[in-house]
Structure formats: structure tokens, C-alpha cells
Amino acid sequence: xxxxxxxxxxxxxxEVRAFLRDKLPAxxxxxxKEHKRLGKEDMVRWMRxxxxxxxxxxxxxxxxxxTGWSPIQKHIFxxxxxxxxxxxxLPFGVSMxxxxxxxxxxxxxxxxxxxxxxxxxxWWCQGYSExxxxxxxxxxxxxxxxxxxxxxxxxxxxxxxLGQHADMIFCLVRTDPEAKKQEGISFLLIDMNTPGITVRPxxxxxxxxxxxxVFFDDVKVPVENLVGEENKGWTCAKYLLTFERTGIAGVxxxxxxxxxxxxxxxxxxxxxKPLIExxxxxxxxxxxxxxxxxxxxxxxxxxxxxxxxxVPGAESSFLKIMGTELRQxxxxxxxxxxxxxxxPFLPEELAGDFEGPYVGPEFSASVASRYFNFRKLSxxxxxxxxxxxxxxxxxxxx
Amino acid sequence: MDFKFSxxxxxxxxxxxxxxxxxxxxxxxxxxxDSEQGFSKEVWGxxxxxxxxxxxxxxxxxxxxxxGPELMVVAEGFGRGLVVEPYLAxxxxxxxxxxxxxxxxxxxxxxxxxxxxxxxxALALHEAAGRYNHTHVDTSAKKEGDGYVINGEKAVVLHGxxxxxxxxxxxxxxxxxxxxxxxxxxVDASADGVTRKGYGTIDGLRAAEIxxxxxxxxxxxLLGEEGSAIDALENSLDLxxxxxxxxxxxxxxxxxxxxxxxxxxxxxxxxxxxxxxxxQHRMVEMxxxxxxxxSITMLAACSLDVKPELRKKRxxxxxxxxxxxxRKIAEEAIQLFGGMGMMEETAVSHYAKRIVMIDHWLxxxxxxxxxxxxxxxxSDHEE
Numbered sequence: 001x002x003x004x005x006x007x008x009x010x011x012x013x014x015e016v017r018a019f020l021r022d023k024l025p026a027x028x029x030x031x032x033k034e035h036k037r038l039g040k041e042d043m044v045r046w047m048r049x050x051x052x053x054x055x056x057x058x059x060x061x062x063x064x065x066x067t068g069w070s071p072i073q074k075h076i077f078x079x080x081x082x083x084x085x086x087x088x089x090l091p092f093g094v095s096m097x098x099x100x101x102x103x104x105x106x107x108x109x110x111x112x113x114x115x116x117x118x119x120x121x122x123w124w125c126q127g128y129s130e131x132x133x134x135x136x137x138x139x140x141x142x143x144x145x146x147x148x149x150x151x152x153x154x155x156x157x158x159x160x161x162l163g164q165h166a167d168m169i170f171c172l173v174r175t176d177p178e179a180k181k182q183e184g185i186s187f188l189l190i191d192m193n194t195p196g197i198t199v200r201p202x203x204x205x206x207x208x209x210x211x212x213x214v215f216f217d218d219v220k221v222p223v224e225n226l227v228g229e230e231n232k233g234w235t236c237a238k239y240l241l242t243f244e245r246t247g248i249a250g251v252x253x254x255x256x257x258x259x260x261x262x263x264x265x266x267x268x269x270x271x272x273k274p275l276i277e278x279x280x281x282x283x284x285x286x287x288x289x290x291x292x293x294x295x296x297x298x299x300x301x302x303x304x305x306x307x308x309x310x311v312p313g314a315e316s317s318f319l320k321i322m323g324t325e326l327r328q329x330x331x332x333x334x335x336x337x338x339x340x341x342x343x344p345f346l347p348e349e350l351a352g353d354f355e356g357p358y359v360g361p362e363f364s365a366s367v368a369s370r371y372f373n374f375r376k377l378s379x380x381x382x383x384x385x386x387x388x389x390x391x392x393x394x395x396x397x398x
Numbered sequence: 399m400d401f402k403f404s405x406x407x408x409x410x411x412x413x414x415x416x417x418x419x420x421x422x423x424x425x426x427x428x429x430x431x432d433s434e435q436g437f438s439k440e441v442w443g444x445x446x447x448x449x450x451x452x453x454x455x456x457x458x459x460x461x462x463x464x465x466g467p468e469l470m471v472v473a474e475g476f477g478r479g480l481v482v483e484p485y486l487a488x489x490x491x492x493x494x495x496x497x498x499x500x501x502x503x504x505x506x507x508x509x510x511x512x513x514x515x516x517x518x519x520a521l522a523l524h525e526a527a528g529r530y531n532h533t534h535v536d537t538s539a540k541k542e543g544d545g546y547v548i549n550g551e552k553a554v555v556l557h558g559x560x561x562x563x564x565x566x567x568x569x570x571x572x573x574x575x576x577x578x579x580x581x582x583x584x585v586d587a588s589a590d591g592v593t594r595k596g597y598g599t600i601d602g603l604r605a606a607e608i609x610x611x612x613x614x615x616x617x618x619x620l621l622g623e624e625g626s627a628i629d630a631l632e633n634s635l636d637l638x639x640x641x642x643x644x645x646x647x648x649x650x651x652x653x654x655x656x657x658x659x660x661x662x663x664x665x666x667x668x669x670x671x672x673x674x675x676x677x678q679h680r681m682v683e684m685x686x687x688x689x690x691x692x693s694i695t696m697l698a699a700c701s702l703d704v705k706p707e708l709r710k711k712r713x714x715x716x717x718x719x720x721x722x723x724x725r726k727i728a729e730e731a732i733q734l735f736g737g738m739g740m741m742e743e744t745a746v747s748h749y750a751k752r753i754v755m756i757d758h759w760l761x762x763x764x765x766x767x768x769x770x771x772x773x774x775x776x777s778d779h780e781e
Contacts, residue, residue, distance in 0.1 A: 001400060001401055001402065001404065001407065001467045001696070002399065002400050002700070003399060003401070003696065003697065003700040004399065004700075005399055006399065009399065010780075072399055262775070276774070282771045282774070283767060283771065285771075285774060286718075286767045286770040286771045286774060287718075287722075287767065289715065289770060289774065290694075290715040290718050290719050290722075290767070290770060291690070291719070293694055293697060293712065293715050293719075294690035294691075294693050294694040294697075294715075294719050295690070295693075296693075297693035297694055297697045298689050298690060298693040300399065300401075300693075301401055301693060301696075304400065304401045305401075307399075308402070318685075318686055318689055321686065322686060322690070385679070388678065388679045388682040388683075389675070389678070391682045391685070392675075392678035392679070392681065392682055395685070396658055396672075396678070396681060396682065396685065397662070398658075398661070398662070398672045398673070398678050398681065
């Protein structure tokens, strides 16, 4: 038993660090670290830099252009990226639809989509949730009716993250309304420029436009855009949900956030003394630090098990719950660190090119919005309650 | 990075596991608890035969040459069986302290006797006024003639009632809470002037309040240099903390398993109560706390060789997490068992007591969080 990295793992980490030092544009990492709004162009720029390096597709098999990295290497890469302040890689293409195409797609689909995903030629979004189908995803109603060489799609998707930029959407649609819930669903790839698609913004409680509603009104989708067999879409959906996600715990993000929080707490003064010396604040900080150490080791244990050939299935549900609770706790402490200056709500201060002056301390501009925005963490990707149901069933046998 | 046990570690795990499973049943343990001594000399003899009493000692001394992970493996196994024998006091706290401080003669005299199961020791360290602070020592040792005279009172000395010998931490210099000026003495438990009031603890162990009244010891009772016991003492306490964290993890695992089994069997409203989502989620939370506890205990056990401040930070974080997770698991176990969880005849109640009360040995959650606060800037980041 040895919790330290091997010399090879260290060498890999140094290689990642050197790459990030040389290739991560300073203006982009500045925006990430200062919690400024990132534009589509920032994200695309970073994803293309990754692709030039051959590091875009962490999880894909090598033959399709994946890195072929081990779980520990992926973990190291994700942790270093978080520390350096890289934008997140948009998951919908590379981490979500691509694994499904690789597993269930035709040769033509692989040949066409995979290179485009690697180079971010298309911006992908996810068409899963519907107004009536959230945690109960299989309750979805969006209909696809086969007519000759096409499906005619009617219905509505919602919570479509960054769908306002999207060129493509992957959708779960109902192709057999007579079958049992899970059995009449198909997995369709739809061009967002097809006539009949309308995207409407949903403004979240922090005033941001991150999610959308997507309406389908007699949208014609070529049958070759079906992935897998008709009415077997639930298999694709389930595969996607259990697909290995080493980063689900968000350890790197929490570590970076906690380091920033400590820096802020050293700088902020309370009655002439640094906030970090305030006993109640410090006690909560120490508790978070402790929990993060526990989470990091739990994550590493899961990563190491994956390295040894085990597949992290329901175990990743533990990591999702622990990781999101911790990230939310840190945003709460940031809000407290800002004190009264958590109150001013000036969305313009979050623009990448905002040059000041700020109403309060610079860090405080984003803290309350981020606190509210991060409530999403325990809701999306299968709410934390759903994760508990998964653990109860799959691990505890209840 | 590798979380797998080595062959030796796996062997150790199997040895302890088998012993606990085969001989340390709930009924057998209850009989031991009811005995006058509160532990079993027969079991202690088995520990010796199996080599368990030699885990932290060097091979030259006849030991297993074990480090943090080996100690963790043994203590976790003990935790699964709620073992009450004085392993922590004799082997981990006193044994490693003698090993760290003693001269060749002292070590040759004591270590083989510990490994062979012939002597049991207790660490007379903490005092009522200092609570968990191990540097708060008012007990004094004054030079007199060729030896020392010890005066003072020690509180809640683990297994202090049954030990043959005591390792007494006394002040030979410095103010009450100073790190310098602490010395360790080997004192015969039956020496003149030693008064022990022994009692059982609520978690099934034994302890004693011990008074030292003009206890005369010869010069060779001093372990190590006069006034410089602190580093070795803190090393032994770190090992003790790792052992406690691991023991708690083992006990938490069993508490979770027993609770899970119970809610699958217990029927109410015509179904097993484990069918109810309210209970399922609580059970999941228990298991989540168990995973955290196990993880951070591994971290602590593998941190003996990192820089001292980081080691201290990780070990305190582990003990604090054990305190937090342990309370959650113990309380939820009782709650999910319902009325049966309140019963002495239900094993889980004994696990709950041990898990909760481990927080009171060698520093509780608040004590260790405070230490963590002082080390908040210590980073594990490698350049």
C-alpha cells in the first residue's frame, strides 16, 4: 500500500504541468480563476488547444483518437487542469455522445462525428430532460414517428445547458408509445439548424443564461441519425450514465476553490484582524479541509480500483454526492467571506473585459451568484437523492 | 499509487480476522467484559503466539517491523470484534515509546517481554486539568539522590488498573504546558506511593485514576534523556491515533453491516423496513461516512514519513473525521434498529458505544479540528 505517486506518475504530472504552463492562454485562466463569464470562443479555443496536443478525449479508446490514459493519469490531468484554471471541457460531445457513438454507432457515424467532436467542429448539447421527465427520465414524451427515410420529431426538451450555442443535440425520443416506459425510447442525433427547432433561454436565479428550452415542431431527422437500434435508446442512456467519470468528485475544483478561499480569508479583515483568524469561520474552513482530504482519498481509492480493472459503477454515486456537497459548502463559505459585499448584484462585473472599479472586493462580485448557481450541482446529473436510490439498490441491495 | 495490501499485510489481516471471527464472538466478549480483569489473558496469549504483539517492533527485537498500514490492519480487525484487550496501551502507546526512548538495556528487558505477552503496560499521561492536551503535565519528577521522586495525579489512564508497569510522563522542568521538560519513567504499578482507582469505561474498556505520592524510582527508570520525551511521545501518540481511527473504522463497518442486515429483515407494515426510502437514504449516508472514515484513516496510516507538520495535520484530520462520521454512524445505527438498538443484548449497541466513545480517547473532534486550524496553511502540494 502506497498512496504516493510512482516516479512514472510524477513524470506524467510534470508533463501535464509543462503543457499547461506553455499552452493555457493567460487571459482564459484569468477568467476562470476570477470566476468571470466564459464565452463560447474561450471554450472552443481551449478545446482546440487540447485537441492539437491529442489530449481532448481522455476516455476514448486510442484507436478513435483517445489518450489511452490510465485512470490515475486522467485523475492527475483533471487535477492539474483545475489548479491551473482551465475552462471545463464541454462534456456533451466528447464525454457523453461520443462514448455512445463508439459503443453503439455505425461505422459511418463514427467516421463522421468523432473527428468533428475532437476538433469541436460541432457544439453539442443534451436532449434528455423534459418538463414532465426529470429524475423520472423514462417518462419522456417527445415523439419521433418514422416516415420513410425520416423521423418526424415533436415535443420539448428542457434544461438544455449551453444549447444556445449548439449545432447538434442528442435526444432521447419516444418511438413506441405502446411499449413499456423504458422500451419505446430511441437515441437520435439532431442538427439544431433543422427547421422546426426553437431554442428559448431559461434565466436562472443568478440572472445567467446557461440553460434553455428546446421545442421540436415537425422536425425532420434522417433515419441514419439513429444511434443503436430503434426502441433501444434506453440502453444507450444507461450506458452513458454509468460511463466512467473519474472527475465526478470534482476534487481538483474543490482544492483550487479552497486554496482561493484561504487566500481571500487571509486578505479580508474583520475589525483589523484577518478573517481566517475568526474562530467560527476558521472552524468551518478546517471542517471543509478535513472533508476534502477524506473525499480526495475516497476518489483516489475509486480511481485505483478502476486502474486495477474494476469498473466504478454505483461507487461514483458516492463521489457525486460527497463532491457536490463539498463544492456547495465552499461556495457558502465564499459568500460569508464577502460579508455585506455579497449583496451587491452587478452582473456586468462578471464580464471578462470588466476593468473596474468594483463595488466591493473583486472576489466578492461572483460569490452570491455562484452560491445560488451551484445549487444545481446536487440536482443535475441525477439528483443526489437519485444517487442515494442507486446506491441503496445497487450497493446495499435494498 | 497503490491501495492494495502487500502479502504481509494481507496475511496480518487474515490472522486478526480469523482470531476475531472464531474466538471473539459477541457472547465470548460479554464473558470477558464480566470478568474481574475486564480482558482475557488467554486471548492476550493468543495475540503473543500469533505475533500480533510484535507488529510495530523491529525484526531484530523479534517484531514484525510494521509501520502505519500494518498497525491499521491489526486495529481495524480488532475494531470489528470490539476487542478489549490492552493492545493500544501496552503495544502501541507504551511499547513504541520505550522503543523510541529507551536505552539498549531497557529495550532488551522490556520489548521481548511485551512481544511475548509477559508484561502489560499503561501510559500515565493525561491529567484532568489538561483534558486532551498531552503537554499539560503537572505531575513532577524531582531528582533525589540517585533517583527521582514522582508526585501527581493522572486521569483516565487506559488499562491503568491492570498494567504491571506504568510509563509515567512527568515534568522534570518547564512550566505546566511546556513541550520541554517532559520525561518518561518506568514505574512498577505496585510501587509504594502508587494508588490506582480502577473502573470500567462505558465502551467496555478499563481505566484508572492514578495518584503518585512520593514515589521513589531509581535513575535507570528514566527512559531517554531527562526533559526530552516530547518527540518520542508524540510519535507514539500518532501511532495510537492511527490505531484508534482504524479500530473505529472496523467497528463502523460492522455497525453498518449489522444495520443493513437488520433493515432487510425487520418487517413493519407488511414489508422489510429497508423498503422505505427514508431509511434507505439514511443507510446510504452511513455507508458514505464509513467510506470517508476508511479513506482518511488510510491517509493517516500512510503519512508517518511525510514532513512533520503535514503528518500532524493528516492525523488530526483523520481523528476529527472519525469523531464526526462515527457519531453519525453510531446514532443512525441505533435509530434504524429502533427499540432493539437501545438494548444491551443487541450487539450494535456495543458497537455504537465504542464508536462514539473513541472520540474521547486521545483527543476528540474539536480538539483535533483546533490542531487542524493551526495547520491550515500546511499544504500537500508537491512542486
